[in-house]
Amino acid sequence: MTQKTAIAKLVLAGMAGLLLVGPTAAAPTKPKTLGFVVTTWFTSIHESKFLDECPEGFTKGYDEIWWRGLSKPERAKLTDNGLVSRLDRFFIAVRRGPNGADVCLNPTAVPDPGYTTIEGKLGTGMNLTGTESGDPTAKTCKHDKFESPDGKVKGIDNQMYRLLGCTYGFHTFGQYEVNANENRKSNGNGMTLIEVSGVDDAKNDNDVTVNFYRAVDQYTLDGTGKFVPFASYRIDAPEGKPRYASSVKGKIVDGVLTTEPGDVHVPFYGNYTYMNYLIKDLRMRLEMAPDGASAKGMVGGYTSVDQFLYYMTSIGPIHSTGQIDCPGIYYAAHRLADGYPDKDGQCTHLSSAFDIKAVGAYVVHPEAKTAGDDDGAFDKLLRFIKLKG
């Protein structure tokens, strides 16, 4: 060890000693920022043990509708006597419209084939209107509300659940949502960062700001594939300006963050579809672990029917195991829409709820330094001595 290095270490040790003793008077604390990266995002679906909410069973997929509409000889002709591959058959089935029109690209090319939706009163989600009545308001159309299975939440608005609750692909054993989450986990697209700023007390604070960003980095996973908390994620901010930057006010009570309603853009990726997903009147309830390493909760708000159908018609022909029929879901989504009426009084949005999980994260703003960038104090001191020496 050189003499200068030894001196530097002594000085540092002295500084460390001072830090351990601490200041005699309490200095005002600087508000903190909490960060999370959303790890899973599922459409909130209530599933009873025996599917009581769907007495007629699951809705039919486009493949089944297609072949039920054919005579046996037609079916044999179109499928090489049934020898055509399953995947090829899906691509044929989606062209059941007049003159071979693709009914996912042109759902109105055929009449409404019907779509099985939720009939029960139990559901998950949030009360978005603040009332227990589904009567129309300036912002909503008449609709039926749900009550949570435990009876604690009444007046739940969740027409998205009503629409998708009897769709095989959206159940926990279906594929749509599982695929989408796995897609995000494996390729890092559609990753949402949540940043809670202005936090004086992470357990109770009645005035915080919640920001939503898109991450450009992939998830940091451990050797077993689990999400690693407190990894650094850069905001998607080409030329220094975040592409996604929605902000709402919120409060923390007993470690539970709730937000006021606000229009929020979140990135979405799944099943080969990218979306800049606008959720109107978004509100969030997030239970944050005391150590900030994890969080879970629910996001509620209104989803545009057009945007939802863009996603559904995108994946329709691919994931036939999800049993979606593009025309069926097209007509049903418009029929069930309960938010944001257009000038003709037809609602354009679906009340929705999503179950989310997150892990703690460092949200890295443009030009900001990551944890690893900082020079160590010891290196700085050595350099200072070197310069002066």
Next chain:
Amino acid sequence: MRLAASVAVLALAFAAPALADPAVPAGVAVKARGDGWWFVNDKGLVLYTYERDERVPGKSDCNAECAQAWPPLVAPADAKPVGDWSIITRVDNKAQWAYKGRPLYTYALEGGPGTSYGDGQGELWYAAYQPIQLPMEVTITRTLLGRVLSDTRGMTVYTSDKDTVGANGKPAKSACKDACLNTWHPVEAPIAASTRGDWSTVVREDGTKQWAYKGKPLYRYGPEDGPSETAGEGKGWHAAVLEPAPAYPAWTTIAHSDAGDLLATRTGQTIYTRNTTSGRRGFGAVQMCGDEPCLAPQWKPILADAEAKGEGNWSIATNKDGTKQWAYRGMKLYTNDFDKAPGDFKGIQFGGDRAWATIMRSGLPMQGVSVGGDYKRSVESLSKSAATKAR
């Protein structure tokens, strides 16, 4: 990766004296570039290698329909191997030239001499070339800025304006010390490395050696975390570009999207190409309206002015009605009215029409069918950095 795979070959090349134009058989010519020598046939058309040929050395995996799109470079019956050039026998018993064991092809849809429409196609086809001399610690990687020197992991290397350039026997000198070294990491050279051709070394204060190319010391940019990034470009630091990326026409711009940076018109409309090959049966198959693919009304051709001229991979097509339309790599270009904001790319809805593709900033296509898996790494990493540069 193709370039990484050639590191061993490059190391051998470095041991050799400075290269003149590489020896080629009759019917093949070389085109000197900053990154090496590209090979062209007797008509001046670029020659390509096929990644899948790596699976069976000494044979071609491109036959039947593939060989129609990618005609093999046929060798005369009496052809003899020349240097790195050998001859393989195809399944139809015809002889085909191979370079360093890799069979060579042309691209049927090539625009002509000077274009390289096939380079990067499907991430399987690449222009065949002999790279410049390189030390073992350095290779060449494709980035948005062009082909650059990189470390063996494909991380871009840079030069600094503050360094003293070595020239005329005067050694190069690095000005990057202390805090600078936290961000910029010298590309280390073996202690026994010596000056060869364009390569020399800088002896640093701590006694280690650093590679310098054409007298300029080389560095890696610490914050970059993936190959092909060029985030360090700017503020007196420059990626060591050997061959700049081809220019984009003035009417284009870059639009940021969730899938990476896309080429767009100046008004922000994403640019699409239309493939004319059929997709899977009944799906993605292009419906033809006469000789042309049918177009839904939302698709709008990008028309060119009468005096517009193409360059490189950009060309002007003349439509039947006499109008001129821009084309990229020989494919006509369109916008889609469903795209409302810069960065939208609703024209390549996955479940929709697979026959459409956007053009990424890297020049590679993004097609509905290929937007997944490791796509973010392969393309977005090319696109997200170097935000200050147009190409």
